[in-house]
Amino acid sequence: AEVVVVADQDAAGALVAGAIVSLIRSKPDAVLGLATGSTPLATYRALAARIASDGLDVRGVRGFALDEYVGLPAGHPESYRAVITREVVEPLGLTPELVRVPNGDPAGIEHAGADYEAAITTAGGIDLQILGIGRTGHIGFNEPGSSLASLTRVKTLTEPTRVDNARFFDSPDEVPMHCITQGIGTILRARHLVLLAFGEAKAHAVAAAVEGPVSANQPGSAIQLHPHTTVIVDESAASQLD
Numbered sequence: 001a002e003v004v005v006v007a008d009q010d011a012a013g014a015l016v017a018g019a020i021v022s023l024i025r026s027k028p029d030a031v032l033g034l035a036t037g038s039t040p041l042a043t044y045r046a047l048a049a050r051i052a053s054d055g056l057d058v059r060g061v062r063g064f065a066l067d068e069y070v071g072l073p074a075g076h077p078e079s080y081r082a083v084i085t086r087e088v089v090e091p092l093g094l095t096p097e098l099v100r101v102p103n104g105d106p107a108g109i110e111h112a113g114a115d116y117e118a119a120i121t122t123a124g125g126i127d128l129q130i131l132g133i134g135r136t137g138h139i140g141f142n143e144p145g146s147s148l149a150s151l152t153r154v155k156t157l158t159e160p161t162r163v164d165n166a167r168f169f170d171s172p173d174e175v176p177m178h179c180i181t182q183g184i185g186t187i188l189r190a191r192h193l194v195l196l197a198f199g200e201a202k203a204h205a206v207a208a209a210v211e212g213p214v215s216a217n218q219p220g221s222a223i224q225l226h227p228h229t230t231v232i233v234d235e236s237a238a239s240q241l242d
């Protein structure tokens with residue numbers, strides 16, 4: 001992977017926004033892979049600003065979120081559907097019907113993964129996939145032990161991930177036990193992976209992803225199997241790289 005060390009999250013956001021703007025200029029119906037969580041927020045902010053200042057027409061841009069919680073009440077503000085609407089679709093001015101999130105409704109969950117895979121295939125695949133990484137090394141919600149060939153499916157969240165994500169909920173008990181996530185195999189099919197990580201807490205996961213052995217125990221290490229990956233980190237997240 002190409003590793004770029006930047007001063008801060010805003011510098012990373014500007015870089016990624018620039019890459020996405022170029023992509024949309026050459027392909028107005030580009031397909032973006034969208035991460036949630038804190039890491040990509042500076043990118044979405046920078047992208048919204050660039051779209052506005054450049055007057056870029058993004059009405060044809062399509063999107064696929066990485067993952068969703070299973071079983072949150074419909075319309076819950078921390079469902080990734082709600083987060084993607086609030087942080088991405090609205091500020092960027094995307095067309096809501098063109099941005100998909102895996103369906104975390106327990107009714108019909110048994111075919112939600114296959115439906116999502118089919119939708120990505122029908123869209124012609126993801127052009128640029130934005131990724132964060134968890135302390136545990138997860139990408140999407142593919143926790144350690146996930147098959148490197150896995151496709152979109154239901155997974156159980158690990159305890160450290162539930163604890164990390166409790167900050168978005170009123171109480172830790174409210175964090176769902178399950179999620180539906182693009183698999184590592186799904187992620188690897190995207191044409192360009194952009195993995196972002198900031199802060200000391202991510203340093204181990206970043207080093208394992210970039211330099212460690214490729215292993216299902218460090219899902220982030222799957223990026224080494226991809227021919228076009230850009231890793232953008234700040235100094236702290238880069239601190240355990242050789």
Ligand code: F6R
Nearest residue numbers: 035036037038039132133134140
């Ligand atoms: C989010 C996702 C996760 C996060 C990761 C880091 O859609 O799939 O892999 O990217 O948990 O989360 P933050 O960015 O909140 O530190």
